[in-house]
Amino acid sequence: MEIKTFRELIDWTRDLHQHLSECLSHCAETHKQERAQMLLEYLAAHEAELAKVVAEFEHQGDGKAMDTRVYDYLNHQPLETHRSCSRPYAEMSFDEISREVFSFHDQIMDLYKTLVSKADIPEAQDLLQALLDMEQHEAMRLARQVGRMDDV
Template sequence: MDIRTFRELIEWTRDLHANLARCMSHCATKNEEERARALLDYLATHESEMERIVNEFERQGDAKALETRVIDYLSHNPIKTHRTCDEPYAKLDFAGISREVFDFHDQIIDLYKTLVGKAEIPEAKELLESLLTMEQNESMRLARQVGRMDDL
């Protein structure tokens, strides 16, 4: 996807979460490890919720900020994820799945941090800071939940 505006960035992020949710849900039925299946089910639900939350940013966002042009960052540093689900999570264990998911969220957080530092208009900076805070909070919540599951 060619991202030119903050609206397109939000749509792209929403689509990443949606794709991850679908892939994890699909892989949950294929993984042989019970704990990994439970984790994938939980993560699929969490990523679907992230899709919904990110969508609200677009729905409620400041029109000026949403139409602001994004610098050409993504073409140089694309987020690495399984854009097509070839069942990568079906072969990973609990720890491997956790690493992959936290790496995915860390990449989004790093992207938002970079863009916050380069935002030139206050509305765009505020939108990015809100997206960054949401991703960080959700990542921390996810870490707590996954930690609890790992303790079982």
């Protein structure tokens, strides 16, 4: 997907979370380890929830910011996700799954940090900062929950 505006960036982020949710859910059904299945199910639900939260940004975002062109300073490496589930999470260990999902979130946060620093208008900067804050908060929440599951 070619991202031209912040609205499209939000759509893209929502789609990434939704796709990850579907992939995790699908892999949970076939994983052989019960502990990893529970992790995959939790992560799938969390990613589906995040997709909904990100979608709300599009509805509540400032129109001026949403229509601002982003491609002028969207100079980053593409996120490395399992868009096709080419190495399904069903074949990964609990720790590998955790690392993979945290890496996914780190990449999104790094992208938002870069964009916040380059935003030309305050409305775009505020929108990006809100998205970054949400991703950081959710990553911390996810880390706490996964840490609790790891203790079990």
